[in-house]
Amino acid sequence: MASAVEFQNINKVFYSNHNLQACKDINLDVQEGEILCIAGENGAGKSTLMDILDGLISPTSGIIKIHGEKVEIKSPLQAIRHKIGMVHQHFMLFEDFTVSENVTMTQEPRKHKFFYDREKADNLVQIIIDKYGFSIKASDRVKSLTTGEKQQTEIIKLLYMNADLLILDEPTSVLTVQEIDSLFENLRQLKNIGKTIILITHKLKEIKRISDRVAIMKNGEMIGVFNTSSLSESEIASLMFDGGVTFSAEKKQNTFEDIGPVISFKNVTVQRITYPSPSLDKLSFGCQRGEILGFAGVSGNGLGYIEGVLSGIIRVNHGHIIHNKLDITHMDVKGRREDGLCFVPSDRLGTGSAGSLSVKENLIVDRLVDFTKHGMIDSEKADAFYDSSAKMYGISGDKDDCLSSLSGGNIQKTILAREIAGVRDYIVFSEPTWGLDISSSQVIYNNIQKLRNRGIAIILISSNLEEVLQLSDRIIIICKGRVVKSFKNDGTVSKRDIGNYMLGQKDDFKGGYSAEN
Numbered sequence: 360m361a362s363a364v365e366f367q368n369i370n371k372v373f374y375s376n377h378n379l380q381a382c383k384d385i386n387l388d389v390q391e392g393e394i395l396c397i398a399g400e401n402g403a404g405k406s407t408l409m410d411i412l413d414g415l416i417s418p419t420s421g422i423i424k425i426h427g428e429k430v431e432i433k434s435p436l437q438a439i440r441h442k443i444g445m446v447h448q449h450f451m452l453f454e455d456f457t458v459s460e461n462v463t464m465t466q467e468p469r470k471h472k473f474f475y476d477r478e479k480a481d482n483l484v485q486i487i488i489d490k491y492g493f494s495i496k497a498s499d500r501v502k503s504l505t506t507g508e509k510q511q512t513e514i515i516k517l518l519y520m521n522a523d524l525l526i527l528d529e530p531t532s533v534l535t536v537q538e539i540d541s542l543f544e545n546l547r548q549l550k551n552i553g554k555t556i557i558l559i560t561h562k563l564k565e566i567k568r569i570s571d572r573v574a575i576m577k578n579g580e581m582i583g584v585f586n587t588s589s590l591s592e593s594e595i596a597s598l599m600f601d602g603g604v605t606f607s608a609e610k611k612q613n614t615f616e617d618i619g620p621v622i623s624f625k626n627v628t629v630q631r632i633t634y635p636s637p638s639l640d641k642l643s644f645g646c647q648r649g650e651i652l653g654f655a656g657v658s659g660n661g662l663g664y665i666e667g668v669l670s671g672i673i674r675v676n677h678g679h680i681i682h683n684k685l686d687i688t689h690m691d692v693k694g695r696r697e698d699g700l701c702f703v704p705s706d707r708l709g710t711g712s713a714g715s716l717s718v719k720e721n722l723i724v725d726r727l728v729d730f731t732k733h734g735m736i737d738s739e740k741a742d743a744f745y746d747s748s749a750k751m752y753g754i755s756g757d758k759d760d761c762l763s764s765l766s767g768g769n770i771q772k773t774i775l776a777r778e779i780a781g782v783r784d785y786i787v788f789s790e791p792t793w794g795l796d797i798s799s800s801q802v803i804y805n806n807i808q809k810l811r812n813r814g815i816a817i818i819l820i821s822s823n824l825e826e827v828l829q830l831s832d833r834i835i836i837i838c839k840g841r842v843v844k845s846f847k848n849d850g851t852v853s854k855r856d857i858g859n860y861m862l863g864q865k866d867d868f869k870g871g872y873s874a875e876n
Contacts, residue, residue, distance in 0.1 A: 361390070361391045361426070362388050362389070362390060362391070362426065362427060363391040363392075363425070363426065363523070363524055363555040364387075364389040364412065364424070364425060364443075364524060364555075365387070365389075365422075365423070365424040365427075366387040366388075366408070366412075366421065366423060367386060367421055367422040367423075367424065368385070368386060368421045369382050369384070369386075369408065369418050369422075369423070370383060370385075370419045370420045370421055371404075371407055371408075371418050371419050372419045373764070379764070380579055381404050381579050382404045382408055382411070383404075383578075383579045383580045384421075384580070385408060385421070385576075385580070385581050387408075387574055388584075389524070389555060389557060390555070390572075391553065391555055392550060392553045392554070392555060393555060393556075393571045394546060394547075394550055394557075394558065394570045394571050395555075395556070395557050395558070395570060395571065395573070396557075396559075396560055396565075396566045396570040396572070396573045396574070397409070397558070397559050397560075397573075397576065398560065398561065398566055398573055398574070398576070398595065399575055399576035399577055399582075399599055400561075400577070400599055400768070400797070400798050400799070402578075402755065402766035402768065402769070403576040403578065404576050404578075404579040404580070405559050405576050406528065406559060407579075408576070409445065409528065409557065411432075412432065412438065412443060412445075413432070413435055413438045413443065413445040414432040414433055414434045414435045414436070414437050414438040415435060425441050439520050439522065442521055442522050442524060443522060443523075443524045444516075444517035444522035444524070444525055444526070445517075445525075445526040446513040446514060446517070446527045446528065447528050448529050448532065450509050450510065450513055451513070452509060452512060452513070454500075454501050454502040455501070455502060456500070457481075457497065457498055457500055457501070458496065458497050458498070458499050458501060458504075458512050458515070459477075459480040459481045459483075459485075459497040459498065462480075462484045462497075462512065462515050462516045462519045463484065463519065466519070466520065467480065468480050468483065480497070481497040481498055482497075484497035484519065485497040487515055487518050488515060491545060491548055492544070492545060493514075493515060494508065494511065494541065495508045495511055495512065505538065505657050505862065506657050506822070507534050507537075507538030507539075507541060507657075510534070510538075510542065511542075511545070514527075514545065523553070523555060524555040524556075524557070525549070525554060525555070525556050525557070526556075526557045527556070527557070527558050528559045529559060529560060529561070530542060530558060530560070531560070531562065531565060532793055532823065535657060535824065535858040535862060536824070536854050536855055536857075536858040537855070537858045537859075537862060538657075538858075539565070543568065543569050546569060547569075558570065561795070561800075563592040563595055563797070564592065566587060566592075566595060567587060567592060567595075570587045571587060572584055572585060572586055572587055573585055573587050573595060575595070575598045577598075577599065582598055583598070596797065613647075613648075613649040613811075613832065614649070615647070615648040615649040615814045616648075617648075618648070619645075619647075620645025620646055620647055620681070620816075621646055621647065621648055621682070621683060621784050621816035622645070622669075622680075622681070622682050622785045622816055622818065623643075623644060623645035623681045624642050624643055624644050624645075624668075624678065624679075624680055624681075625678055625679045625680075625681065626641045626642070626677065626678040627639055627643070627678035627679070627680065628640060628642070628675060628676050628677040628678050629668065629673060629674075629675055629676060629840075630676045636839065637676075637840050638661060638664045638840050639661055639664045639665065639668065639675075640840045640841045641677075641678070641841075642661075642678070642837075642840075642841075642842065643678075644835060644842075646785065646816040647816060648784070648814045648816055649811055649812070649813075649814045649815070649816070650811070650816055650832050650833065651807065651819055651830050651831045651832050651833075652816075652817070652819065652831065652832070652834075652835065653819045653820075653821065653828075653830060653831030653833065653834045653835070653848070654819065654820045654821070654827075654834075654835050654836075654837060655822070655824055655827045655834055655835070655836050655837070655861060656836060656837035656838060656861055657838070657862060660838050660839055660840065660861075661838075661839070661840040662789070662820050662821075662837060664840070665820055665837070666704065666705060666787065666789040666820050668680065669702070669787050669818065670692060670695065670700065670702050670704065670710075671691050671692040671694065671700070672692060672710075682698060682699065685698070696725065699783040699784060699785065700785075701778040701779070701781055701782045701783070701786040702778060702786070702787045702789075703774055703775055703778050703786070703787065703788045703789065703791055704774075705790035705793065705820075707767065707770045707771055708762075708763060708770065711774045712762055712770060712774055713762065714762050714763030715761060715762075715763065716761070716762060717760060717761060717762065718754065718758050718759070718760055718762050718765065718773055719744075719759065720762075721762050721773055722744060722745055722748055722773060722776060722777050722780075723736075723744060723777075724777075725777065725781065726780075726781060730744070742758065744780075745758040746758075748773075748776035748777075748780070751776065752772040752773075752775060752776045752802060752806070753772060753802055754769050754773055754776065756769055767795060767799075768795045768798075768799030771791070771795060771803065772802060772803075775791075775803060775806060779806060779810065782810065782815060784814075784816060785815060785816040785818070786810060786815060786816075786817055787817075787818045787820070788803075788807065788817065788818070788821075789820040789821070790821055790822065791803050791807070791819070791821070791826075792804075792823065792826060793821075793823070800826075804829070804830065808830075819831060824857060824861075828848065828854070831848045832847070832848055833845070833847055834846055834848050834857075836857065836860045836861055838860065838861060838862070838866070839863060841866075841868070842868055843860045843865065843866040843867060844857070844860040844865070844866075844867050844868075845868075
């Protein structure tokens with residue numbers, strides 16, 4: 360096969376972050392018409408390398424060649440000119456616009472030179488949709504699409520801009536089984552017509568299922584590039600994690616006395632003024648001591664509203680939130696925290712932490728009174744807390760590093776350490792391992808299990824179905840703000856059936872629902 364992209368001795372040093380070398384002499388030859396997975400634990404350098412290829416950052420040294428020609432890529436626009444495009448974990452779409460409006464933005468077809476030609480735009484985008492077998496329509500509003508369909512829109516954007524090399528960053532993180540099947544079918548079709556695809560992923564089963572080759576990185580270095588068929592999942596894990604990682608969440612029987620729910624919703628409704636349907640529609644549930652109650656659903660169907668209501672960020676229109684028989688419905692965030700809320704949010708930097716502060720400061724920010732002596736921060740006590748937290752949770756990075764400079768896994772472990780240190784009787788986890796590698800995920804899972812075994816009531820909100828199934832004692836599936844399925848997690852409901860509920864193809868509670876026990 361001919362070479363699509365060559366990396367020759369690529370180095371990247373972040374001088375503003377203690378001279379962190381994120382990529383060290385990387386050599387990689389990406390071949391035309393292949394699906395290549397780039398795997399490695401958080402902080403391995405995968406995203407940095409792909410950001411260099413997409414023009415988001417510049418290498419400190421080294422050469423990039425496109426089809427044998429040396430190039431410099433200093434922006435995503437230049438990357439597109441070289442027919443390279445990237446689909447990021449966070450979609451860059453305008454929800455109120457149509458698919459074609461999003462796809463053609465910046466390259467809009469014009470009528471009479473000045474006016475947007477909507478009909479031509481729809482036709483051009485629909486041709487691409489039909490050619491590559493996507494399941495959406497050019498005229499669909501993005502806000503009406505599922506997460507998988509939004510991802511299709513991002514891929515169609517790149518195809519509209521004639522990209523021949525497509526980079527997808529953790530593309531299956533928030534997809535159902537059915538949506539993953541559809542995505543992989545689309546990627547195979549693209550490969551069959553000569554497109555080159557690079558996937559950044561941590562999921563071993565998906566590496567085996569979709570890729571021709573796998574490039575494994577560790578500590579900024581390229582460990583090797585292998586034919587996927589020549590390695591087992593355990594061998595890939597061993598290369599990534601120095602001997603492999605056992606991915607598991609062991610459950611113990613709940614032996615705590617049932618004294619009523621620790622935290623519960625009673626007919627909670629959230630109605631946005633500009634939307635005809637409620638974002639949450641008469642949601643009722645209760646979470647007991649020593650129980651993990653999992654909420655599953657496709658992104659955009661209400662999981663974020665459950666998180667927001669529990670934390671006090673989003674106010675409810677109707678219904679009640681009860682904590683140990685105390686009505687906390689109208690408490691703000693500060694009041695909820697004082698009442699006992701511990702919360703690991705989905706938005707690590709925006710909600711869960713202050714990225715411009717140090718790691719140590721983020722660990723103690725909500726308990727300054729405990730680390731203050733004579734009106735000043737007790738540095739010795741704060742340093743000791745950092746040291747014990749770093750050891751217990753495996754946080755890599757200096758205590759005085761700016762938190763935003765850490766990898767996603769280390770930011771999440773910092774938030775986890777802070778929240779668990781203050782836990783009383785319940786805690787909320789929202790998308791706790793989103794974008795994290797297996798090793799970091801296992802740290803999170805182990806600590807969630809320890810909390811459960813201490814009798815803590817745990818609410819787990821996740822669009823990662825594997826995660827919900829591994830951890831939860833009970834599962835509630837949300838679709839379009841409503842409960843469509845509730846069941847004890849005993850293995851009797853298949854993942855494909857769960858996917859059908861998540862996509863709204865099945866609904867057990869059309870006439871109403873209550874799940875307080």
